[in-house]
Amino acid sequence: MPGQYHHRYDVVYRSPLACLGLKMDGACLTALDWLPASSTELPAQSGPAQSVCETLDAYFESATAVQDHDCLFSLRGTEFQRRVWQALQRIPVGLVMTYGELARKLNTGSRAVGQACRSNPVAVLIPCHRVIAANGLGGYMGDKRQLRIKQWLLTHEGVEWQTKTRH
DNA sequence: CGAGCATCCTCAG
DNA sequence: CTGAGGATGCTCG
Numbered sequence: 508m509p510g511q512y513h514h515r516y517d518v519v520y521r522s523p524l525a526c527l528g529l530k531m532d533g534a535c536l537t538a539l540d541w542l543p544a545s546s547t548e549l550p551a552q553s554g555p556a557q558s559v560c561e562t563l564d565a566y567f568e569s570a571t572a573v574q575d576h577d578c579l580f581s582l583r584g585t586e587f588q589r590r591v592w593q594a595l596q597r598i599p600v601g602l603v604m605t606y607g608e609l610a611r612k613l614n615t616g617s618r619a620v621g622q623a624c625r626s627n628p629v630a631v632l633i634p635c636h637r638v639i640a641a642n643g644l645g646g647y648m649g650d651k652r653q654l655r656i657k658q659w660l661l662t663h664e665g666v667e668w669q670t671k672t673r674h
Numbered sequence: 675c676g677a678g679c680a681t682c683c684t685c686a687g
Numbered sequence: 688c689t690g691a692g693g694a695t696g697c698t699c700g
Contacts, residue, residue: 588697588698605682606680606681606682607681607682610682610695610696615696616681616694616695616697617696618680618681618682619681619696620681620696621680622679622680622698623680623697625679626698635680638680640681640682641681641683642681642682645680649679672688675700676699676700677699677700678697678698679696681694682695683692683693683694684693684694685692686691687690
C-alpha cells in the first residue's frame with residue numbers, strides 16, 4: 508500500500524537502494540529511516556530538509572567524497588546511546604570496527620554496543636553499518652532481510668569485509 | 675527485578 | 688567446520 512508512510516515523514520528520499528524517510532524538527536534532522544520498497548518519493552520542500560537530501564545525493568554519488576557532513580541532528584536517546592552514536596560518527600568512510608573493538612574503546616560490552624547501533628535513529632549519516640561482528644557482517648535493523656542494505660553500503664564505501672574463520 | 679538483544683569466547687564433537 | 692552455553696552491558700516493562 509504505497510503512501511502509507513507519508514504521514515510519518517516530512518520527506519521521502521529516493522536512494523539507489525531504497526527510499527529513506529526524513530523527519531525534521533526545524534533545521535534539525537530527527538530521523539532517517541530505511542523504508543519498505545512500496546513507499547514512494549516525497550520531495551523536500553523546506554531548506555533544511557533539502558540540504559540533507561543534497562548530502563545524501565553526494566554520499567550516494569561517491570561515499571568517499573563525503574568525509575564529513577554538516578547535518579544538524581536532534582536525537583532522543585539515553586546517555587549511553589548518545590555516547591555510542593557519537594563514536595559511530597568518528598568511524599571514517601572506508602573503515603569498519605567490530606562490536607567488540609568499539610565496546611572496549613567505550614568501556615562497555617559488545618552486546619550493549621549492538622543494541623545501541625540497533626536504536627540508531629539516523630541511518631547512513633550516523634554510520635552504524637560500519638560496525639560488524641568479529642566473525643562476519645553482524646546484524647542490521649534487527650532483521651536478516653535488511654542485511655543486504657548494510658552489505659551494499661559497505662561495498663559502496665569500498666570496504667572489503669570477509670567472514671573470518673574462527674580460531 | 676527479569677527477559678531480550680545487530681556479541682564474543684570457549685569448549686566439545 | 689558446527690553448535691551449545693556462559694559471560695557480558697544496557698534497555699524496557
